[in-house]
Amino acid sequence: MKNNSEYSAIIIGAGVATGSALTKKFAKEGYKVCPVRRGTNASDLKDLEDEIKQDGGWAQGFTVDARDEDAIKKLFKEVEEEVAPIDVVIFNPGANVFFPIEETTARVYRKVWEMATFAGFLTGREATKYMKPRGHGSILFTGATASIRGGAGFSAFAGAKFALRALSQSMARELGPQGIHVAHIIIDGAIDTPWIKENFPDTYALKEKDGILSPEKIAETYWNIHSQDRTAWTQELDLRPYMEKF
Numbered sequence: 001m002k003n004n005s006e007y008s009a010i011i012i013g014a015g016v017a018t019g020s021a022l023t024k025k026f027a028k029e030g031y032k033v034c035p036v037r038r039g040t041n042a043s044d045l046k047d048l049e050d051e052i053k054q055d056g057g058w059a060q061g062f063t064v065d066a067r068d069e070d071a072i073k074k075l076f077k078e079v080e081e082e083v084a085p086i087d088v089v090i091f092n093p094g095a096n097v098f099f100p101i102e103e104t105t106a107r108v109y110r111k112v113w114e115m116a117t118f119a120g121f122l123t124g125r126e127a128t129k130y131m132k133p134r135g136h137g138s139i140l141f142t143g144a145t146a147s148i149r150g151g152a153g154f155s156a157f158a159g160a161k162f163a164l165r166a167l168s169q170s171m172a173r174e175l176g177p178q179g180i181h182v183a184h185i186i187i188d189g190a191i192d193t194p195w196i197k198e199n200f201p202d203t204y205a206l207k208e209k210d211g212i213l214s215p216e217k218i219a220e221t222y223w224n225i226h227s228q229d230r231t232a233w234t235q236e237l238d239l240r241p242y243m244e245k246f
Helices: 018-028 039-054 069-083 106-131 155-178 194-199 201-209 215-226
Strands: 008-012 032-037 086-091 137-144 180-187 236-239
Touching (some): 008 018, 008 106, 032 039, 086 106, 155 180, 215 236
Parallel strands (some): 008 032, 180 236
16 A cells, blocks of 8 residues: 655645645645745745644645746656655646636736646646656646636636646546546635635625535545546546535
């Protein structure tokens, strides 16, 4: 049986809600966790790292722009060689923006694509390089409602998320026979985050009725997917509160 403490888990997009919950869950299960955020969120990253260490886990945070190819290559090399062999990679950046189509500039569209798709490609490619020789590992991509349905005003976000979903499918078909589990998790609904609380108080009020997604319960699902026997792998699933329309 594999000893998780001998391996690392990289969580890209380790924000204050879902990303932090994912990092804590995999740390709790024994992994050496490497949460990754952009440099603008360095203080939150340090807080997350300290919290995990105080709870007896192992954590080392990294400030990296996932759109930067050289930076992603350096990240994976450093984790693999100086932390522990990489066994889990979770790609979890947000990149959600709303613009009417005529107000969606080329810069906005390109930036969202870079954050949600190109960065996912770089992440998946580098993860493959280290996992494939060992014949095992999990690469998990976070999707959204926009992965399967393009809503009005979300042309950039939907285009990027559709592409990330296609990337995950292609990688799963290529890498599954190599022993690497690639899955795409569609988060369909509001998540319990400070941003939702501040900007959508009516939606956040549904928390009292279990009407928004719990980051900790999302993290449990990611762990369950990673733990699946290869005779019954999930490639895609969706998560939503029981009262969410779909």
